[in-house]
Amino acid sequence: MKSVQPVPILIVAMMLSTGCLGFLEGEEPIPTPIDCEQNPTHVNCEPGGVTEDDCAFNQIFTGDACRFLLAPRNLYFGVDSLQLVVGIQMQSLTPSFEGDGPENWLVNPRLPSGLVLDQSSGEISGIPTIAVGELRYTIIAVNAAGSTVNTIDILVLPAAPDSFFYSTNLIQCKLGRECGLDEPYVYGGIAETWSADPPLPDGLSLDESGAIFGIAHVLGDSNHTITAGNLGGSVSVDIRIITLHEAPNGLNYPGHPYHWNLGESVQIIPMVGGGEILHWSIEPPLPNGLELVQLDGSIRGTPTELHAIRTHYISASNTGGELTVSILIEVKDVAPVNLLYTPYEFDLTIGDDIGIISPSWMDGTPTNWDISPNLPNGFFFDSTNGQGQISGVATSIQDWSTHQIWANNTGGYTSTIIRIKISSMPPDLIYWTDSVYVLKSNESVGIYATNDGPDIDSWAVSPQLPSGLSLLDNGSIVGTPDTRTAWDEYTIWANNTGGAVGLLLEITVHDIRADQNDLLRDIGMADFGGWPSLILPIGEWSFPIGLDENSNPIVSASHVGKGKILGYGHEGWVATTHDFTMRAIDWVCDGGTDVGLAYGAGFDHYEDELQAAGYTVH
Missing domain, CATH: 2.60.40.10 (Immunoglobulins)
Structure with missing residues (x-):
């Protein structure tokens, strides 16, 4: 059996309307236990058991009995204050308490728009839709036995901007000229504040719309973080500002x-x-x-x-x-003048090194040089370094050559000449196998020269060589002598541009048959008035002149060294008037006029004849 008792609910309603809630948190009545032995007629002791319908409004059925409700107490939502942002779902707040569960939940004042208090569980949840300043909210949990309260300070902030964008993140400014960016497009909440970190360069400003404007006063290249925000939060964008001069x-x-x-x-x-x-x-x-x-x-x-x-x-x-x-x-430049090489004439010998010859001039400086004709082989004209120097070594024989040299610049030119002659080294190191030559008439001969020195331009000989012999252009003598000659000294001249040298050769040409014929011409038998002695011819250039009745030589002649000898003998004193004797002297002396007679040899009587023949007798 159940009866309805509206009085407790009316009392709670009266409490909320008057704002008096304090006594609800006081001590709760403690139900008195029923002793069925002493009070067998009590409703709880009636036979047949207790049902839920038997419980009063302030009781709760436990399954086999009714007990009095316990009032809720120590209500708490886990936080004392709460900061929310419009549009962002809050984390649900689930209450905790002691005692039996509340049957009703109340809040005063009304929660911010978008938030709800669940009447069955007391959970606070939702998405705030309007920004509200911080306010203290009282939450009441009530059942038939009593109530409990808890307060929470709630602040609902406006929605923060989600993002914003400038038309470009690079501002390129010219020093002293206006520059900037238009206001950005902002997504999400309204941006109430704008800031730049680090501050914008001198002359540029950030206004309340986020636009950047002004006149750049300093050169620079800097990065800045622009922040847009409100009480709900902020968002940032990085920009770069480059300030340069205006291009020339x-x-x-x-x-x-x-x-x-x-x-x-x-x-x-x-x-x-x-x-x-x-x-x-x-x-x-x-x-x-x-x-x-x-x-x-x-x-x-x-x-x-x-x-x-x-x-x-x-x-x-x-x-x-x-x-x-x-x-x-x-x-x-002004034109150079008075160009001069010192020396300007070079009389050289093969192998001479002139070193480096630098010219002198006055006024302007030459910038280029010319020469005509080119210098001889071995010489160098420096026309590239602006000095006009001449250097080199004489390598080729030549006669005097004249060379004109020009020194030029943008203002004009000057010129001069130099002269060069190159001679050979004087003849030297020329020799033949011997210096004395005895040649046989009508036999070919070669007297060959060796030249280990400079080249020879020409050869000459004085006096003229014996008939049939020739002097070649290498200094050799060749040919076939065809006439007897007495001994003579020949000077062989070797000539070149370096000079001349005379080398001596002694040459004679012998013709034994002609000598023999000369001595025997118009000679027949001779009687020396005694017994003859044999005179034998000895040597390459000897020959017999007179024979005895047995054809044995008793008179012979010979070329010896550079002289001649003729000998004949007899056991008695020879005749002094025979023609043969004078002819023999003429042949031996070979044109000489000095004759010597051996004193005491029995030839003194020849002196008169010799002197008469033109000889000087010693």
């Missing part, structure tokens, strides 16, 4: 092309637009004495070297870019 433009050097003279003062200032120029350069470099001034790109100075007309490229650059123009520059 309109570079011009007035008056180009330039033709300057050595020593001329130069000052050329260019015109250029755009940003500040940080660096000037020129390629190839300016002539010595001229300078490209970094301050303003001007060309200043006094040229000190010649410079053939040439294109030079000048570049003006800054962080914003580079601009290059070309100009033509020529530096001319």
Whole structure:
């Protein structure tokens, strides 16, 4: 049996409406145990058992009996405060408590929009939809026996931005010019605050919409993190800002092309637009004495070297870019004068080394050299290093040659001449196998020369060689002598451009048969008035003259060394008036006029005859 008792519910309702909840957390009544032996008529002691319908509103059926409900107490949701974000589902809060479970759950004030309090479990869950400032919420858990409360401070923040995007993450600024980025597109929550880390370069600002604007005042290349946020959170994007100069433009050097003279003062200032120029350069470099001034790109100075007309490229650059123009520059010289080589004449011998001969000149500096005709073999004319030097060693024989040399520059030229003669080394180391030659008439002969020295240009002989002999162009003597000659000394001359040398040879040509015929001409029998002695011919150049009645030689003649000998003998004193004797003396003396007689040999009586014949007797 069950009866309905509405009074306790009415009491709870009255408590909430008046805000008095304190006594609900007080002590609960403790039910009195029923002793069925003493009170057998009590409802709980009625025969047939107890059913759920028998329980009162403040009781709970335990399966075989009804017991009084226990009021809930020590309600707790695990947190004292809660911070939520609009649009983000909160983590559900499940309550804990002691006692029997609440039958009703109440909250005051109403939870933020989107959050709910489950009436059966007391769980708080949901997705907040509206931002709400922090507020304390009281949650009440109630059953028929009583109630318990717990408070939670809840703050609902607005939704944080999810992301945002600029049209580009690179800002390229020109120094002193406006630059920036339009406001970005933001996804998610509304961005209420904007910041940059590190701060933007001087002159640039970040406004409340996230746009970047301003005039860059400093050069630089920097990275910045832009953050958009609100109370619900923030999101960031990295950007890069590069600030450069404005690129140069309109570079011009007035008056180009330039033709300057050595020593001329130069000052050329260019015109250029755009940003500040940080660096000037020129390629190839300016002539010595001229300078490209970094301050303003001007060309200043006094040229000190010649410079053939040439294109030079000048570049003006800054962080914003580079601009290059070309100009033509020529530096001319005054003409050189008084070109001179010392010495200017070279009388040389094969093998002579002249060393290095450098010329002198005045005024302008030559830039190139010419020579005509070319120098002899072995000599070098340096036309490449600007010095015009002559060097070398004489290697080829030649007569005097004249060479004209020009020294040139852009201002003109000067010229001079040099003369060169190259002679051979004087003849030397010439020899024959002997210096004395005895030749036989009508027999061929070769007297060959050896030359271990310089080449010989020509050969000559004095006096003329015996008939039939010739002097060849190598110094050798060949031929067939056909006439007797007395001993003679011949000078063989070897000649070349280095000089001449005379070498001596002694030559005679013998003809024994002719000698014999001369001695026997018109000679018949001779009577020496006594018994003759044999005179035997001995040697290559000996021959018999007179024979006795037995055909034995009693008179013989011979060529000996460079002289002649003729001998005859008899046991008695020979006749002194015979023609033979004088002819013999003529042959032996061979044109000589000095005759010696042996004193006391019995020939004294020949003196008169000899003197009469033109001889000088000793």
